[in-house]
Amino acid sequence: MSRALPTVLSLLMLAVAAPAAGAATNPWLEKQPLNIAHQGGEDEFPSNTMYAFERSLKAGADMLELDVGVTKDDQVVVMHDTTLDRTTNGSGTIASHTLAQVEKLDGAYWFHAADDAYRHDRPAKSYTFRGVATGKKRAPKGYTAADFRVPTLRDVLKAFPKTPINIEIKGRTKAEAVAEYEQNAEVLAKLLKGSPRRDLIVVSFKQEAVNRFHQLAPKIPLAPGIGGTADWLLGGKSPGENVVAFQLPITYELNGTVLNITTAANVAHAHQDGYAWHTWLSDDGESPATWTKLIDWCVDGVMTARPVAFEKLLKSHKRPASCAGA
DSSP states (O other): OOOOGGGGGGGGOOOOOOSSGGGGTTOOOSSOEEEEEETTTTTTSOOOOOHHHHHHHHHOOOOEEEEEEEEESSEEOOSSSSSSSSSSSSBGGGGOOHHHHHTSSTTTOOOHHHHEEEEEEEOOSSTTOOOOOSSOOOOTTTTGGGGGGGHHHHHHHOOOSSSEEEEOOOSSSSHHHHHHHHHHHHHHHHHHTTTOOOEEEEOOOSHHHHHHHHHHOSSSSSSSOOHHHHHHHHHOOOOOOTOOOEEEEEEEEETEEEESSOOOHHHHHHHHOOEEEEETTTOOOOOOHHHHHHHHOOOOOEEESSHHHHHHHHHHHHHTTTTOOO
């Protein structure tokens, strides 16, 4: 369904205050956009599994994007949803399960490589890797059953010590959501605050979670939540301390009005003020035409569910020489 572009888009082109770090000091400003494997490339590989991370990197992905939740016993696990139902053979919230319970689950139970990869109405034989995690099916050569379970963030960081990783703090979208987001941010900060790594970016939709994480782990790079992004886009304010990148969709619907968020003008503004720009595509759809447009708009990274296909396009369509950092 097509969506009309509103006249209020001009609001998104306001001049903004320069951040503390300039463009010359931000290592996330890229000459060629990063191939960022969203959930490890969830249309091509089972979401947020070690198998997906390994396969997407072998295919050429430059960075991993993943989501984290916190178990009943305060362990940080890697999963897109706050519940287990969509991708695993489990049920209920992450927060109501212990790590031991989560680690027994089949993380690839509902995966079938497709645009709508996790539908539950396909024949059982369609789910390519169902049973590998539990030992009912042989793992592909070079992989183990554990590669198809729900991993902990600690294990992912250990497995990929030199791979840039984007970490999104998740929480439930209910009245208690802010408190849960902040609690999850605290647990994540406890895990990361002593890390020497600066190739991580932590983000959350809830600005409160980003702020709380930064209070406790101030050296880890950030992308702002909705609040910090709105401050920059619409108010000309700083998006927050230690922010290195904006991570935004192409469009965003607000009160029935569709706003163009990722535009060549907004990306240029971000670059001028020293910020990188990463675009995620969950709500806008993916295609070579969309990817090409984003590359031509000079984005610094594309969070794609199809890192294998995106890598092929990157080899044939280069970033314009006029882009900042090129």
